[in-house]
Amino acid sequence: MKQKLLLKPQNRTIYRGDVIDVLSRFPTNSISCILTSPMYYNDIDLSVPGAWGNERSVFEYLSKMRVLQNELLRVLKPRGTCFINISDSYAKRDHGPIQKGTKLMVPEFFSSQCVLDGWYCENIIQWLKRNAFPTSVKTHLWWNMEPVYFLTKRKQHYFNLNAVKIPRLHKSKYVNRRVRDAAAGRLEKRFGNNFKASKKEVRQFKQDQRKRADYTGFNSRYDSAKTDKNPGCLLDIPVKVVKNISHVAYYPVEFAEWFIKCGCPKNGIVLDCFMGSGTTAIAAENLGRQWVGIELSEKFANESIQRIGRGRVV
Numbered sequence: 001m002k003q004k005l006l007l008k009p010q011n012r013t014i015y016r017g018d019v020i021d022v023l024s025r026f027p028t029n030s031i032s033c034i035l036t037s038p039m040y041y042n043d044i045d046l047s048v049p050g051a052w053g054n055e056r057s058v059f060e061y062l063s064k065m066r067v068l069q070n071e072l073l074r075v076l077k078p079r080g081t082c083f084i085n086i087s088d089s090y091a092k093r094d095h096g097p098i099q100k101g102t103k104l105m106v107p108e109f110f111s112s113q114c115v116l117d118g119w120y121c122e123n124i125i126q127w128l129k130r131n132a133f134p135t136s137v138k139t140h141l142w143w144n145m146e147p148v149y150f151l152t153k154r155k156q157h158y159f160n161l162n163a164v165k166i167p168r169l170h171k172s173k174y175v176n177r178r179v180r181d182a183a184a185g186r187l188e189k190r191f192g193n194n195f196k197a198s199k200k201e202v203r204q205f206k207q208d209q210r211k212r213a214d215y216t217g218f219n220s221r222y223d224s225a226k227t228d229k230n231p232g233c234l235l236d237i238p239v240k241v242v243k244n245i246s247h248v249a250y251y252p253v254e255f256a257e258w259f260i261k262c263g264c265p266k267n268g269i270v271l272d273c274f275m276g277s278g279t280t281a282i283a284a285e286n287l288g289r290q291w292v293g294i295e296l297s298e299k300f301a302n303e304s305i306q307r308i309g310r311g312r313v314v
Contacts, residue, residue: 009269009292012281012311014301018050019273020064022294023071031075031292032158032268035259035280037085037251038065041106042092048297052274058095058104066113072273073119079158081263082119082151085127085251086110107147114151122159123150127255128236148235148259158268163261165228176201250276256283264289278304281311 006025015022039046039053041061055061076082088106091098098104115121125148132144181187182197240252256279264270268289272280275293277300284291285308295301301313 009271010314011269011290011292012308014275014278014281014293014295014304014311014313016295016298016301016313018296019052019294020067020071023068023075023273026071026075028074029077030269031271032077032080033260033264033270033289034072034076034080034082034084034273035256035263035270036083036272036274037276038068038274040087040089041104042089043087046297046300048300051296058091058098058106062106062109062113065110066117068273069110069114069119070117073117073153075271076153078154079156080153081157081159082153083125083148083259083263084110084151085146085148087146107149111149114149120152120155120157121149122152122157123233124148125150125233125235127251128234129239130236131238150263158263158265160262160265161230162228164231164258166231168229179204250279253279253283253286256280257287260284260287260289275304276300278307281308285310 004025006027009026009030015025039051041053041055041058043053045051045054052064053061055064072082086107088103091100091102091104093100095104111121111124127146127148129144129146132142135142178187178195179197179201181190182195183202187195187197235255235258237252237255237258260270260280260283264284264287266288270280270284270289270291271293272291273294275281275295278293281291281293281304293301293304295304295313298313305311305313
């Protein structure tokens with residue numbers, strides 16, 4: 001019997017089943033933020049019948065991912081954000097023209113599919129795993145980074161940059177760039193007669209511009225920029241060993257918190273459509289956000305609820 005469409009995703013609920021089947025029941029424009037990590041192709045076998053990552057070919061896997069990305073695009077709110085951690089593997093056999101032994105380039109193919117199907121790709125964030133599992137292979141470099149794709153439905157979307165800004169290594173000085181370039185003799189070369197600076201401005205160049213009563217160009221955003229800076233696209237969070245978890249593929253709580261802080265408003269709801277060990281839900285609880293998950297394995301779903309300490313499996 002076909003299941004009815006949900007009126008809305010229920011907070012603190014893990015829906016058990018195949019991700020595509022469950023997502024098809026979610027209302028359009030119902031999720032504020034998506035943070036998830038699909039099982040990587042040809043990587044880890046969790047011994048769960050029907051689990052993703054065990055497809056007959058990488059093309060079959062990418063085809064399923066394309067269906068998934070379009071469902072996620074549908075359920076995401078217009079100003080919503082989506083963060084997908086997906087990594088790669090080496091081909092264990094030939095896949096048509098793709099030769100055995102080469103990297104399959106799954107993240108690159110996946111991200112291209114997203115852009116072709118209407119997603120905006122805002123960033124490719126590299127997760128630096130300083131203590132990633134080492135390799136003894138001598139034909140290539142240690143693989144200690146994974147991409148996280150920052151995707152949005154609209155160019156105008158929610159994003160709280162201040163929540164993830166980091167301290168500057170050195171204090172910034174207040175600088176009027178126009179006057180600075182004029183004092184250095186660069187202003188006219190760069191802009192011709194479009195911009196000028198008076199002799200008085202040049203003399204006062206080294207002074208703190210905020211002390212000038214007639215200058216109103218600085219505001220609270222400038223104050224923030226003076227002390228904190230944009231963290232960029234390198235996320236340095238080490239992998240942590242967590243006891244009593246049977247799911248072997250999980251990311252740290254701090255990792256999930258970073259994305260939820262900048263990508264989900266306080267009244268929003270976070271979706272992890274491959275809930276696994278429940279880390280996304282724990283991070284959402286820590287930050288006071290609502291959450292909802294999807295998990296194929298009944299065992300992992302129940303273990304997640306126990307680890308989270310609240311919620312239900314349906």
